[in-house]
Amino acid sequence: MSSPAPFTLAHFDLDNFVRDTLAEDLGPTGRDVTSESVIPADAQFIGVMDSRDEIVVAGLPVAEAFFRYLDPEIEIERLVEDGASVKPGTHLLRLKGKARAMLTAERSALNTVQHLSGIATMTRAYVDAIKGTGCTLLDTRKTIPGLRMLEKYATRTGGGTNHRMGLWDAAMIKDNHVAIAGGVAEAVRRAKAAGIAEIVLEVDALDQIEPGLAAGATHLLLDNMGPEMLREAVKLVAGRVPTESSGGVTLETIRARAESGVTYISVGRLTQSAPAADIGLDFQSI
Numbered sequence: 001m002s003s004p005a006p007f008t009l010a011h012f013d014l015d016n017f018v019r020d021t022l023a024e025d026l027g028p029t030g031r032d033v034t035s036e037s038v039i040p041a042d043a044q045f046i047g048v049m050d051s052r053d054e055i056v057v058a059g060l061p062v063a064e065a066f067f068r069y070l071d072p073e074i075e076i077e078r079l080v081e082d083g084a085s086v087k088p089g090t091h092l093l094r095l096k097g098k099a100r101a102m103l104t105a106e107r108s109a110l111n112t113v114q115h116l117s118g119i120a121t122m123t124r125a126y127v128d129a130i131k132g133t134g135c136t137l138l139d140t141r142k143t144i145p146g147l148r149m150l151e152k153y154a155t156r157t158g159g160g161t162n163h164r165m166g167l168w169d170a171a172m173i174k175d176n177h178v179a180i181a182g183g184v185a186e187a188v189r190r191a192k193a194a195g196i197a198e199i200v201l202e203v204d205a206l207d208q209i210e211p212g213l214a215a216g217a218t219h220l221l222l223d224n225m226g227p228e229m230l231r232e233a234v235k236l237v238a239g240r241v242p243t244e245s246s247g248g249v250t251l252e253t254i255r256a257r258a259e260s261g262v263t264y265i266s267v268g269r270l271t272q273s274a275p276a277a278d279i280g281l282d283f284q285s286i
Helices: 014-026 033-038 060-070 099-129 148-157 175-181 184-193 206-215 227-237 254-258
Strands: 044-051 075-078 091-098 136-138 171-173 199-203 219-223 243-246 264-266 279-285
Touching: 014 060, 014 099, 033 099, 044 099, 060 075, 060 091, 060 099, 091 099, 099 136, 099 148, 099 254, 099 279, 171 175, 171 184, 175 184, 184 199, 184 206, 199 206, 206 219, 206 227, 219 227, 227 243, 227 254, 254 264
Parallel strands: 136 264, 171 199, 199 219, 219 243, 243 264
Antiparallel strands: 044 091, 044 279, 075 091
């Protein structure tokens, strides 16, 4: 198998992430006292990472980086690629190298792959639920601090689309902004006057739509609206800007919302509360 291309994400430093994560585990002494005291320095392991559930895989290149950081000479064979849907018992990685290094990196590597695969797996389920409707699934900013770029990578891996990456790439005017500005039209007017090109306006009532559009909103977030109200909102917007359903979306309710004709549906739980995938790593001495 040829060597995979280097793993890169915009605004994400993999080397720093690996170093900081391992430093958190190794503490002020920088030592894995269990492995150092129990495992001979020259011991070698072979290991296999496998899935115990049916999952969508995400994060394998990051896991590999943990092992390579502690053992640059480790042999790693990637058996599937991120984005693959795999059955229980599928082998994901095969490793051969220094036993101490493998044991020290194990938890950081597994935690990352379990978390990111959990996000990718949930995302794929939501994407499948709206297949054929023409609606696109979005994630949100409800991410764990420090993990946003990885978590949004996982949603893309599962077939979702990233919404705003942060507070810098679009204005999103919500109820608190509207309350201070004195209304949706004035809030949008101020954002437009500031030269912001993309202005997302959250509305929770149909009578807010026209004032917001007239003021220059470029995207409407239809908050906590059921399917019937969404259909009415889409009719009022009449294709002038993209529409997005948000708030309280579940796997059971998402298709009805998608069939209302909205452009997007955003789901915070993809990154906020996706359960970790069950993935294991078993070692043998050689």
